[in-house]
Each structure stands twice: as structure tokens, then as C-alpha cells.
Amino acid sequence: MRYRELTDLVDDVLGPVQGRLLLDELVLGELGGRTGAVALADGEDPRAVWHALCDELGIPDARRWGSDPHRQAPPRRADR
Template sequence: MRRSEFLRAVEDEFGGRANSITHDLVLSALGSTALEALEAGVPPRDIWLAVCDETDVPAGRRYGVGRLEPRRR
């Protein structure tokens, strides 16, 4: 998962609360916010899973999110 995919996944899952989730929510598994973890070099996939755990995102919505649909030719 890339940083852009992580940010897209948070936006898709949390909508208007995405900014608060990434800036304000301290992830207990990481001991920091999502943005602090990104800046510290934590892999975006690990941060996404920590956000999912912290906010009780169902397992069915955790994997493969954030990716754009392939362009059609």
C-alpha cells in the first residue's frame, strides 16, 4: 500500500471524518497519530490496519482498499 492509497482508503472509509482520523486519533498500536507514523516511516499498510483495529472497521473492508480501478483501454 502506498501513502496515496492509504489516504484514499481513509477518505473512502471515513468521509468527512478522515482528516480527524489521520490528524487527531492516537493509534494505540503505534503510539502516534497516522500522520506522525507516516512521517516516521511506518509502512502505510501497517498504519491502515492500526486505524482499522482502533475504529472497528470490519475485516471485509480492510484489504484491497485505496486502490484505483484500472484504466480501460
């Protein structure tokens, strides 16, 4: 997953305002107590950030990939 795909999903699934706020301010245990924005700045894979954000918010798998029926869910990394 690329950064642009992450931001598209954040906007689609969480809303452009709330989603960006959550990415910037929600501390995620799966990311070592960092926010998504800090983790991305530290070089974390955007896919790991997206999964951590969805896990923390309880987003079900069926909603994680937004409204585009052709968008394919990127697999989780084996170590997550």
C-alpha cells in the first residue's frame, strides 16, 4: 500500500476531517504508542498504519476497504 492509498482510505472510510484528525492524534498501541502520522514520518509501512488504525477503531473487515468494490485489500504483513 502506498501513502496515497492510505489517505484515500482514511478519507473514504473515516471522513476527510475526522480521519485526518485520527491519523494525526490517535495514539496506537500496535505502532509502539505513536500516532499514525508519526509512524509514517518514521518510515512505517502505510499498510501497517491502516491496519493499526482500523484495529483500534474496531472497523470491520467489510468496511476497511471503502466504497470502491474493485479496491483489493492489501494483505497484512506476516509479523503483524
